[in-house]
Every structure is written in structure tokens, then in C-alpha cells.
Amino acid sequence: MHIVVLPGDGIGPEITAATSEVLSTVSERFQLGLVLEEHAVGHASLAQFGTTVRPELLDLAKAADGLILGPTATFDFKDEARGEINPSRYFRKTLDLFANIRPARTYPGRINRVGEFDLVVVRENTEGFYADRNMEEGNGELRVTQDVVISLRRITRQCCERIAEVACGLAMKRRKRLTIVHKANVLRMGDGMFLDICKATAARYPELAVDEVLVDAVMAHVVRDPGRFDVLVATNMFGDILSDLTAELSGSLGLGGALNMGTRYAMAQAAHGSAPDIAGQGIANPVSLILSAALLLDWHGVRSGQPRFVSAAVAIETAVAAAIGQGQATRDVGGALGTAEAAAAIAARLQT
Template sequence: MIVLPGDGIGPEITAATQAVLRAASDRFDLGLVMEEHDVGHASLARHGTTVRPELLDLAKAADGLMLGPTATFDFKDEAKGQINPSKFFRKELDLFANIRPARTYPGLAAPVEDFDLVVVRENTEGFYADRNMAEGSGELLVTPDVVVSLRRITRACCERIADAACRLALRRRKRVTVVHKANVLKLGDGMFLDICRETVGRYPGIEMDEVIVDAMMAHAVRHPGRYDVIVTTNMFGDILSDLTAELSGSLGLGGSLNAGSTYAMAQAAHGSAPDIAGQDVANPYSLVLSAALLLDWHGERHQAKRFGEAARAIEAGIARLIADGNVTRDVGGSLGTAAAGAALAAEITRPT
């Protein structure tokens, strides 16, 4: 596994996550080898670029990639080596599906009813200006006072994200909710909605409903327990998945996997939080849960059950620690970042 700690709290939560992964590897005989490289500001200072080109070959040769949060807002000029690492790997590895689970936990007060859902977000096009053009940006400065933002929606990308949502639903409660704005974006979201209908129709036993995105924000707050797998376009999914993660009790519990047909990247759902960097207070469990998703993806891809078992052990261990209050401050405990990682590593290796 290639490990890229990133910026801000990235090195702290990455170290905690590696402690958990080593414990899981020992218990389940995974044979994990983690190879660490600089990315972000550390790489810019050392190599003159936030992402060295050779990292792409290393990622392709590895069984998985783990990216800590990076200071993406700081990186504005690629000509000066300021490349957005998240965008770089998502685009170059064609990681078209952003899988974002969210759930409530016994022992952690949440502002809503109990729920367990997954947002499946298209990851490679939409309104995101840095990934919807072969060259250049999808935002155009027409005059100093006028900006035009281009949104790309393609049949191929709609088909594969809808298919990913259906395949995930088969492993869960067999219900897919399509979130869209086809009442206004009649062509782009209209095509997305039609393709989702066609795709679900090829999966007998899966139920489907359709919700307009603004209404979905209200429904997610009022009654999130009704949802299983939610599939949507890039920007809507970005916003909705942060909302559902926070509804679980903390964005620090939001796992995130960027997956494609061949490669996958674990990535925390949150940013680099420079205001608390170096203070040993950040919750590492978003990156830990993301790493568990990566283990599960690898296990399913290679039919290696022990990786899925390790992923479930990590998730169950986090649930037990939350119930006991043996966690970081944002979820009701008093542990620091490193101690939270150590507690989970011990929980995974504890005899049952």
C-alpha cells in the first residue's frame, strides 16, 4: 500500500491509521506493507511539486493507495508545481466512484434517528472545473465581471456510477435513491435520471426512488433511516455526503473510498484542519474507516475474505470504542489522535 500523509493533521491521523492497519494485518494475516511518500506542502518544499510524477506509477503497481488530507486550497498554480493531489489521483487513476458511508452509533448522541446509508457520488465530471476538461479549466473568465462554469455529464459516466450503486445495493438492503435536479437541469440531470432508471431495471429485486436534491437535504435531516444507497452526480454528492457524515455525530466518522475499475484510494472525508495540526486532538477515524473500505474493496476484488473480515473488525472496534466513550473529544471522549489509534489497534487484537 502506498501511503501519502498529506498536510495539516494528515501526518497525525495517517500514523494512527497505520497503527490500526498493522494490528489488523497481524490478526488477519493480511501481509500489509505500507510504503510512505511525501505529498502536498512537504513534497513541494522538497521536490518542487506537490505530487511527483513517479507516484502515479507507484500507485498503479500497489494494491491500494491511502491519501491523507491535503491543503488543496493552497494549491492554485500547477505551473508552479501546485497540483491538487486528490484531483490528480482521482483523474489519473479514473476513480469514478466516491463511496461515502454514514451511520449512527450506539452511545453517540446524534441529532436525528438511527440510520445506515451510503452515498455513491460520481467522481470524475460534473461542475468540478479541474476534472471535466481534457485541457484547461471548466471555468471561463469571460470578462472581469462574468464567469461561466461548464458542467460535463456523459452517458458512460452515468452508466458506470449507476451500476456501482446497484452492485452495492445488492450487498445491502436493495434500495437505490437517485438524487437529481432534472426539473431544472433538464438535459444533464435528465439523462442521469433516465440512465439510473435503465440501470436499476437490469437488477431484479432492487427498488428505486427519485428525489430532487433540495428536497433530499430536508429528507436526509428529517428521516435518514429510510435510505440505503444514494446515487448522485459529483457536486450534489459532495455536499450530501458531508451532511450525512455530520448527522452521524461527526465528520470525523465519515469514511471515503475513491474506487475505479482497477484502482482505489482511501481518503478521509474532511480537510487538513491546519488550525489544530500538531495538537494531537484530531479524530483519526475518518481515515481509518476509509482504509477499512479499501481493505474490503481489495478483498472483494481478489476474493480474499480475510480482508473483508479485517474491515468489519475495524468498523466493529470503532463502534465498541464509541459506545465506551474511549474516543476523541469530538465524539464524546478525551483521547488524543495517537491514543485513539492505539486504542483501536488494541481493540482489534483483543481476544474475543
């Protein structure tokens, strides 16, 4: 399996190096033959090439079996005419990575305030209120006057149908429970269509238990009793907020893995940002990107019909849980290890 690795900004290079160590270890154990090809992106690329994302990277990503993107300083990149391209948006849009898969779970050995849970947020990834990706040309935000801004939300039948299909398929592999998250009582046309399509898609899976919950009510229920949920499907912005919340409820945003997937391509990406305030200190939690890489291995294994990649993904998740459960983790989740040491503790469990 050939993976293009883009370390990114801030803590990106640190947690990417940690993830590469874990991948090298699991590759040797399961004979995956992983080839990790690293390239600059973000500020490092801007300094070297005059752009945060070289055009050649798209061809490299398409030729590879998967992509790993470390956190990038997205807020810094405002003017594409000056080469300041948002790497996350660029790859999600150009590779049509329409589904953002965000698992969240609690870990034995860690105290949590909301009870045990294991759920997945399936988020539509290419339209909605995200102004930088919902237009063929231009931007979805308009400044009408100095004091008036209009933000446009795009909802399409195609995008609703394919994200609903992904969510139903995932729920069928888990506990066969699907929750449709929406605000159709107010956004009657956009969320109304999303809700109708999700329900129609789920109807083709008679074994699924399906419910629908308003997004504000879902937030309250998740805080009170996240264990009631299995797979939740939502439009882009609602899914973004909900998945950050569920990751934090599991113990830290640093535990939230994420996979951006489409029909042909997939990109592993940590759920959090580049955290420049702690960059270079060796204290960042590498688990989010490690779990994201595990999701990428699983995707490749299922897509290519190679079960050893699926087994490797399960082994990584098991090793992460064991390390966290025994306190061999970074400070944000109750441990005392640095970034490299936390990765080494996970890698050590993959050698046995």
C-alpha cells in the same frame, strides 16, 4: 497487500500514523501481510521536490494494491506551473477513480438528534461541475469579462452508466433500496440523462426498490429522517454536499470514511480537510481515515477473492463502533482522547 501511503498536510501525518497503527494491528491478526510504503505529498513534497506530487508517485500507485491519501492543503495549491498540483484531483483523474463511496451511520452510545441510520452516498467522481477534472485540457470555468464567469458542467453517458452500476451493485449487497438524487426538473438535459440512465440500470435489478428524489428535497428528508435511505446515487457536486451532510449527522465529519474507486485502482481518503488550525496538537479525529482504510481492504478483498481482507475491514468497523460507543474517542465525538490514544483504543480491540 502493498499500500502506498501519502500523509499529506496539516493533521494528515497525525491521522495517517494513527491509521497505519490500526492497519498493522489488523494485518497481524488476519495475516494480511500488509506493506505500507510512505511517500511525501503536498507541502512536504513541494519543499523537497519542487512539486506537490512527483510524477513517480503515479507509477508507484499503479504498481501497488491500494493508495491511502491523507488530507492535503488543497486551497493552497493554485498554480500547477509552479508545482502546486491538487493531489486529490490528480489521483482521482489520472487513476480514473470514478466512484466516491461515502458511508454514514450512527453509533450506539452516542446521542443523536435524527434517529438511527446506516446509509451510503455513491457519488460520481470525475466530471460534473468540478472545473479541474471535467475537461481533457484546460479548465471548466471561463472568465468572459471582469464581471462574468461561466462554469461548465460535463455529464456523459459513460460516467452515468458506470456510477449507476456501482450504486445498484452496492444496494443489492445491503438492504436493496436505491435513491436516485437529481435536479432534472431544472437541469433537464444533464440530470435528465443521469436520471434516465440510473432508472434503466436499476431496472436490470428487479429486487431493488428504487425511488427518485430532487436534491433539495433529499436534503430535507435526510435531516428529518435519514433512516429511510439505504444507498443514494448522485452526480459529483450534489453527492459531495450530501455526503458531508450525512457524515455530520452521524456525529462528525471526522466519522466519515471515503473510498475513491475505479475499475483497476482505489484510494482511501478521509472525508475532511487538513485542518491546519489544530495540526500538531494531537487532537484530530483519526476515525475517518481509519474507516477509509477499512473500505480499501474490503475493496481489495472482493477484487482479489481473498475473504480475510473483507473480514479485516469488518473487524475495523466493529472496533471503531465499540470504541466510540464506550467514549474512547476524540473530543469532537464526545470523548477525551487524543489522536494516538483513540487509535490505540481501536487497535486494542483488534488484538482480541
